[in-house]
Each structure stands twice: as structure tokens, then as C-alpha cells.
Amino acid sequence: MIKFILLSAIFAIAYAAAPPSNLKEVPIIAYNSVFNGDGSYKYSYESGDGTKAEESGQLVGEAETVRGSFSFVGKDGQTYSVTYTADENGFVPQAAHLPVPPPIPEAIQRSIEYNLAHPEEDKSQK
Numbered sequence: 029m030i031k032f033i034l035l036s037a038i039f040a041i042a043y044a045a046a047p048p049s050n051l052k053e054v055p056i057i058a059y060n061s062v063f064n065g066d067g068s069y070k071y072s073y074e075s076g077d078g079t080k081a082e083e084s085g086q087l088v089g090e091a092e093t094v095r096g097s098f099s100f101v102g103k104d105g106q107t108y109s110v111t112y113t114a115d116e117n118g119f120v121p122q123a124a125h126l127p128v129p130p131p132i133p134e135a136i137q138r139s140i141e142y143n144l145a146h147p148e149e150d151k152s153q154k
Contacts, residue, residue, distance in 0.1 A: 091116055
């Protein structure tokens, strides 16, 4: 299920960044896929339009840990590349073209750190 969600997210990002201007058949230049009995796998492909992707995953404890990357050529002719991990911390993409959230204000960060260091009992649960 995680693999399906990850692949869906990858293709959604790629499609949103560079939707096809016309539907044409794109040849697959290279494709490799290995699925092992221990839950680990690795695949990669390259298509004729410059799209490339690779991913590997393995079981760590009871959860799948995934690392991968993909790149594609946008409508502007620029190649966009994304690397990602997906593990107990969720899906974490990294790319120069992705937006970056603003930093947490210092006062809020201090408050978060204090609350984490001094947890209080929730009296409503007693």
C-alpha cells in the first residue's frame, strides 16, 4: 500500500509540474526491477522524453523504508529532479524547485521546546 501511495504521489507531482501538451506515446528506454522475498526491492526506468526514476526499499522492523529519486523535463525545457525518503517520518521530498516553509518564530520555537520538556498531565482524562 505504501508503494502505491508513493508512486501515486510521485506521478502527481510530475504531472502537476509538467502536464502533457498532447498525448503521444513515449518509449521506455530502460527498465529494471528486482523484488526479493525478504520485502526488499529496487527498480529504475528511463523513458524517451527524459523522465527517469529509481527507488529501493527494505523492511526495517515492521515498516518499509524507501529511498528514491525521479527527474523530468518541464514545459520550460528545464530538468527537475526530486529525491525522497519514506519511512517512520513520512514522505520527505527534497528538490530545489519545491517551496520551503518559513522558519518558526523564535518565541514559538522556545514554547514548543518548553512544552516538550515539561509535559503536564491532562486532568480531563482522570
